[in-house]
Amino acid sequence: MVEDARDKAPETDQDEDAYALDRKAVAQILYAVDIEDRDRLIALMDPLHAADIADLLEQINAFDRMRLIRLYGKEFDGDILSELDESIREEVIGILNPEVLADAVRELDSDDVVDLLEDLDEPQKAAILEVLEDSDRVAVQKSLTYPEFSAGRLMQREVVMAPEHWNVGETIDYLRNSDDLPDQFYHVIMVDPKLRPVGNVTLGKLMGSRREVLLRSLIEDTFHVIPVTRDEGEVAYAFNQYHLISAPVVDENERLVGVITIDDAMAVLDDEHEEDILRLAGVDEESSLSDRVIETTKRRFPWLAVNLVTAVLASLVISRFEEAITQVVALAVLMPIVASMGGNAGTQSLTVAVRALATKDLTTSNLWRVIRREVLVGVINGLAFALVMGVIGVLWFGSPALGGVIAAAMVINLVVAGLAGIVIPVMLEKVGVDPALASGAFVTTVTDVVGFFAFLGLAVIVLL
Amino acid sequence: MVEDARDKAPETDQDEDAYALDRKAVAQILYAVDIEDRDRLIALMDPLHAADIADLLEQINAFDRMRLIRLYGKEFDGDILSELDESIREEVIGILNPEVLADAVRELDSDDVVDLLEDLDEPQKAAILEVLEDSDRVAVQKSLTYPEFSAGRLMQREVVMAPEHWNVGETIDYLRNSDDLPDQFYHVIMVDPKLRPVGNVTLGKLMGSRREVLLRSLIEDTFHVIPVTRDEGEVAYAFNQYHLISAPVVDENERLVGVITIDDAMAVLDDEHEEDILRLAGVDEESSLSDRVIETTKRRFPWLAVNLVTAVLASLVISRFEEAITQVVALAVLMPIVASMGGNAGTQSLTVAVRALATKDLTTSNLWRVIRREVLVGVINGLAFALVMGVIGVLWFGSPALGGVIAAAMVINLVVAGLAGIVIPVMLEKVGVDPALASGAFVTTVTDVVGFFAFLGLAVIVLL
Structure with missing residues (x-):
């Protein structure tokens, strides 16, 4: 209903604050909360990305936050939880009604659920694990067995792989016929008969090559295999140093168990920098503006x-x-x-x-x-x-x-x-x-x- | 010839310094330089990534650097130049013989050449522009017309686009039949008849959908269009905030002119953080360990x-x-x-x-x-x-x-x-x-x- 300024701004503004939440949008949203107009609230929030909604929740005070979340009700989705700052996240989980929380969590990929659970108290953790579907719960619990801040926690378990002897045609046919490809993937990982990764082929190269070309001849020069126990900071360093887009993760037998993508590595790099800056200033690295x-x-x-x-x-x-x-x-x-x-x-x-x-x-x-x-x-x-x-x-x-x-x-x-x-x-x-x-x-x-x-x-x- | 420790280390070591250049490898390389054994030097350098070679050159002293580069000769490739720290880059360009420099620069993508040129003195800049092929030179010069630190400097000019009314089958056929797809691309950008970007479809989704499905029904939720003049720091912020993988760049008429990918955004994010840390400590943000x-x-x-x-x-x-x-x-x-x-x-x-x-x-x-x-x-x-x-x-x-x-x-x-x-x-x-x-x-x-x-x-x- 409202012609939303936020939605357009990022695409046309050229000023420094192209991406900051604007004060007017925040005021409009808080007004909708004040008059308890749920439709208006939903209409105002709809164009916002989950990351922006999370920022909004961090910036308003605890009382407004509670009222907003209650009014927003079932619209609250899992991505918002993922994006929220830790210190606020527990509070928000406490406010959400259990059904909404269950729905929100079920929407998330298993690696995001892991990320969410890591920082929660035991009772909240148990409550969330309980609402997951069985297969997801197993995947999440498996990830939680890896050390904190390790590649195992960071990786997605869904991988797209192909035997090393395939050619382009076989690979494309296989991909075209699978039902459950991940939405986002950038490489086909070539594996040997023991499921050990031996090379990466980009989807772009696959698309641009004739059917009879062997996968092997298309592998990327830069190929890094990451042990599942490697520290996430080291993983981020490798992505940044070698310009990796995605990298296979292997267990102690060098078998493929998952894949880490650059967007996760970027988030880690960002966190590590933040930690360094705050530590250098003698501030606890988990500090945030929304702390009390x-x-x-x-x-x-x-x-x-x-x-x-x-x-x-x-x-x-x-x-x-x-x-x-x-x-x-x-x-x-x-x-x-x-x-x-x-x-x-x-x-x-x-x-x-x-x-x-x-x-x-x-x-x-x-x-x-x-x-x-x-x-x-x-x-x-x-x-x-x-x-x-x-x-x-x-x-x-x-x-x-x-x-x-x-x-x-x-x-x-x-x-x-x-x-x-x-x-x-x-x-x-x-x-x-x-x-x-x-x-x-x-x-x-x-x-x-x-x-x-x-x-x-x-x-x-x-x-x- | 040599069983190289560096090459294996990143794949198996689990210690904190999995990715640091090890002292022994550096010593072996410097020894090869001392005895002027070119074959040995090449064998030792061969398994190293360009980024590691750049780090090596930054860490040794100026005299060793000169001798190493002279001995390495024609093997020196453009990516090493791209990875080198600015303060060393000019020195290295001065050492390289003009033919080697010309070959090295010709290997690079036009966005990397732009990045290289930005920080050089005018005479060096002119010398490099001169050795480029005509079409590359035009592309580079066009990029240099955009403001420094803008999206225009950061973007690649090669884009993969499809009309918004196409279906999956038409798009795949088009991709399969083009000769000059970029090696790395992650999205097909849907454009309207005026070449304005209207949505992104990931290659993964394209691969996983039936031929008759319309592209329009597969577009990503998160789609951000970046004006060509936007500051690169803001671009990096958007990638990090909205978990973008690639984003189309448009000119003042909203026409598609290029694409920015997450790896470039990650490099910018890294630079901006570095700048903040150094500035907070009262150190010029361009400082580096290789400064004299x-x-x-x-x-x-x-x-x-x-x-x-x-x-x-x-x-x-x-x-x-x-x-x-x-x-x-x-x-x-x-x-x-x-x-x-x-x-x-x-x-x-x-x-x-x-x-x-x-x-x-x-x-x-x-x-x-x-x-x-x-x-x-x-x-x-x-x-x-x-x-x-x-x-x-x-x-x-x-x-x-x-x-x-x-x-x-x-x-x-x-x-x-x-x-x-x-x-x-x-x-x-x-x-x-x-x-x-x-x-x-x-x-x-x-x-x-x-x-x-x-x-x-x-x-x-x-x-x-």
């Missing part, structure tokens, strides 16, 4: 607690120089500058190092070269800022000695920052700790402690 | 310069309280703790905000709710750490008044941090500045200045 205050507080607390310890350590260093500060109060004024510059330079190095480790660009082959580079960069930027700070020290406090002290401390701290920024993440990675998670705390501790100690220590030697 | 010392120094300098200004601002605040510090030197010892906690809390909020803006989860519909949440989180964590610091203040310096001052300053600064962390990125986004790039400097300035001012100011009122 108490959850958010809890997620932020640990990193702040770690930071408090490092800050107190730095203060202990300062306290050893109380006498010097009482005599030359300018030291108290200038000391945070040295520490802050070191912290920033360290963060720069460690971010580059963490990314390079994640993309496997930093290896034992180039580690020494990279360390040397970081130290040199520290020296050069250290000298540049030493000059600036030296001049500021002299102009502000009229003391060339003080200028010299801050300049020397700056060089020392920037070199240490470059070194710590690269060595700490590499060491953490070696001992199996995610460098994105922990490097920041260590590097800042080093730059704070070294910064204060170098500046105040030199000051005692030179000025007093 | 001088480039790296230059890329790091601007952010450190900005940080120096903010650090000096904070010092100016401290200098207003010199007298208080001289009287109570404990103030100098404790003040960095308040500033540092504020800086960390601010970074947490701003990172969540920057990500939420990037994923379009933070909108005008939920802004006030998010701001309220951040302030409340600041209050609660502020109170928690105020308690801890208050106790530390009392135990360490035996002064309940000092404990009270640092506790109060902590609450103030953590609330301000939460507020600044959300408001500053939102304001920057509103005025068109990338919040990932600039928020950090602003937020830290605010938390430093407020931290020192609140702590020292309260100290003057309470203690003196």
Whole structure:
């Protein structure tokens, strides 16, 4: 009934926010909820993609969410659940009436059900498993036996395969005569008599080749077989590095058990990046905007607690120089500058190092070269800022000695920052700790402690 | 000749580094270069994917790189160039002999050539355009007329389309009889008589349907048409949000001009994330591990310069309280703790905000709710750490008044941090500045200045 702005926008707008939910659409939907006009609500929601509906549910408050879901009733479909942020998902499952939930879940592919179940509490999990049809339940339970975050959880179990000796004609006839091809598939996987995958042929190549051509002669150059237990982050890396579109998954006997497609790999890549960004900032990687205050507080607390310890350590260093500060109060004024510059330079190095480790660009082959580079960069930027700070020290406090002290401390701290920024993440990675998670705390501790100690220590030697 | 460890590793290893270049393989390759054994080099490089060869070239030093490329000679193929990091690419193009370069470039699809040319200097660009065949050159030059980072640059110009009134049989016959289908395509795009795309049919559905079924009845639910000028970041967002596999690209008359596939969108998504991570850390987004010392120094300098200004601002605040510090030197010892906690809390909020803006989860519909949440989180964590610091203040310096001052300053600064962390990125986004790039400097300035001012100011009122 309504000429919907959202539906058209993505196809014609050229502005930056072509895909953001627009405020007017949200207001119209909430109005329909207010006046409890179910037909209007359905008409407004109909053109929206499940992912957009999920975003909408995440953006409105809990009370509106409950009313909207109740009014929307049976229209609620499984894809919306799949798209919802975890923290909201449990709440929504609690609101849905059991029949609607059962229908919604039955619509989903088994890999999406697995994804849904992973994050739920046991009672909710059991309730959902119960409503599945028997064959689906078996498939889902089988997937859940694979380790979390493994290829086994990510894969679809429906595969399209052909014996390696077939030709194009046989393969096309087979495909044309099967009843239950998956809706989305991109390759025919060639298998040997033991069901081990030996090559991929794209549907495009199949379509474009004569009937008598052997499948074998059409296989893709890039063919990667993924063990079912491989970590999903590694899977995403392989898709991105080798431009894979789909890849067969094999069990411990190298038999084909499923297939992973690029859209799933893309979602994992997106999650892993998000996790890295949040971890680098000291935020729990599962944080999201729809978390409540108490959850958010809890997620932020640990990193702040770690930071408090490092800050107190730095203060202990300062306290050893109380006498010097009482005599030359300018030291108290200038000391945070040295520490802050070191912290920033360290963060720069460690971010580059963490990314390079994640993309496997930093290896034992180039580690020494990279360390040397970081130290040199520290020296050069250290000298540049030493000059600036030296001049500021002299102009502000009229003391060339003080200028010299801050300049020397700056060089020392920037070199240490470059070194710590690269060595700490590499060491953490070696001992199996995610460098994105922990490097920041260590590097800042080093730059704070070294910064204060170098500046105040030199000051005692030179000025007093 | 050599049983190559690299080739097997990705298929069987289950450890975290299944895909990293292993040190031994690199050493063997460099040894082959040292003894100038071309056959051995080729045998060692043969099983490697172009992306791995590119990584290898990035990881070795410039001298080895030159020798390797010279020895490898004609084997060097275009895909390696495509995969190389920009900073190394120009150097490698300079090393390649012109004939090898010409052959390498001619192998590439026109969209890859465009990608290659974008980052090159004018003389190199002209040299490469010159070696292309006429038809390719025209295609490349046409693509280069679209704005940088637009859908037009990203798309392939080869499309597979069918009139909207066709049935499955007609479409399959057409595909079977065309000579020049692209190797990789996933959808047949249905077009109206004016060549405007009206729907997508997957090859899988086409294969699985009877000949008389109309294409129209098989179209995908999710169909997004992308204007040729749309920003590539928005394109990647749409692919990720709506799980697109390929999407038609249209010109200003809504006529089909090309198609973007998910693998290209995935590469863009990866770049955008990388850019955000580096920008948040104050590192130029084009930084890479293969940059030289001088480039790296230059890329790091601007952010450190900005940080120096903010650090000096904070010092100016401290200098207003010199007298208080001289009287109570404990103030100098404790003040960095308040500033540092504020800086960390601010970074947490701003990172969540920057990500939420990037994923379009933070909108005008939920802004006030998010701001309220951040302030409340600041209050609660502020109170928690105020308690801890208050106790530390009392135990360490035996002064309940000092404990009270640092506790109060902590609450103030953590609330301000939460507020600044959300408001500053939102304001920057509103005025068109990338919040990932600039928020950090602003937020830290605010938390430093407020931290020192609140702590020292309260100290003057309470203690003196």
